[in-house]
Amino acid sequence: MSLKCLCVIAVSTVLCLAADHKEAPLAQEAPAADIADLYAFTHPQDVSRLVLAMTVNPFSVPEEAVGFNFSSRVRYRFLIDNDGDARADHFITIQFLPDQSFFAVFSDGTRIDGQATPPSEEPEPSHELIFEGSNDARIFAGPRDDPFFFDFVGFSRVLAGTGSFSGSDSFAGYNVSAIVVELPISVISDGSSVLNIWAVTELEQPGGQLFKEALPRWKTLDRMGNPGVATALIPPGLKDFYNASPPNRDAELFAPSIVASLTALGTTADNIGVLASVAVPDLLTIDVSAPSGFPNGRTLDDDVIDVLFHFIFNQSGVTDGVASNDAAFMGEFPFLAAPWQP
C-alpha cells in the first residue's frame, strides 16, 4: 500500500498512535500514573527468570528532574493471570513515599524495601540502586531513557496529508520513570508456561482509607497490556473508561469498538482476526517456553509499531522507518538504557 493510500484511509478515522503515552484525558493529567509501556521477556541468559518493566512519566525532559518522581498517591502494579480467565492470580505491587523510598509486595508474601535511583550525579547518571528479595526477585525504580521508538511526527504528517515518514524517532532524547522487576518465573506461575500480564496504576481515593466499607480505596487510572490498543483502537470518548475497566470485560465492552476502528482503517477481516486475538482481552501474553518477542511478550528491541502496521495495513510493508531505540540497551539488569543527562 502506498503512503498516499494509507493517508486516504487513515484520515477517515481518528487514529492516534503511540505505545500508551498520554493516551487518555485522565492519564494526561497525571503523568506519574500514565503508563507509557509494558515489557515482559525471559532473561537473555537465564530462561527460568522473567523480566517485567513498566514506564511512566512519558516525555520527561532531562533538564526537569523533578518530573521523574513516582507518585505517593499511586500504586503501581504488575498483574499476572496464569489460568486464562483474564483475572489476576499473581501480583507485584509497588508503592512510593514522597521521599521516593518504596516497598514492593509480591503475591507470594515477599516484601522488598528500596529507594528509587535519583536522576543524576552530575555529569553522569546515578548508579542504579537495585534491591533483592528473599524470593530471589530484584527490583529497580528510577529514570531511564524511554525505550519506545516511533516516528510519531511522520505518522501525523502522513495522516494530515502533508508529508511522510522521515525515520526520525519522536521519542529520542526523552526519559521515563521505569520500574523493572526480574524474578524466577515460579514466583508468578502456578505451573503453566503461559502468563497473561498487564500493568495498572491505581489512584488512592480521598476518604477511601477512612471509609473503606463504602468506597474502594484504590481506583484504576491507567492500564496497559499491548502497545497501541488504547491509543489507536479505542475511541477517544471511551479511553478513560477503557483504562478503568478490567481486562476480563474487554470482549464484552470493547471488542465492537476495536473491530470498528480497524474496519475504518481498511484492515481486512483476516488481519482484524489476528489483531483481535492479541488485543482482546488486552493482556501481554508470553509463553515462557518459547523465545520472547512481540506478540509473545515484548522485548525492549521489538519494533512493535511495524508489527502493528503489518497487520493494520494488511501486510503491505508500511514502516515508519525507525527500527531501533536511540540508546543501546544494557545486557544486564535493569536492561533499559541510562537516562539522558541535562
Ligand SMILES: [Ca+2]
Ligand atoms: Ca498511558
Ligand SMILES: [Ca+2]
Ligand atoms: Ca486467572
Ligand SMILES: [Ca+2]
Ligand atoms: Ca529512547
Ligand SMILES: [Ca+2]
Ligand atoms: Ca518501526
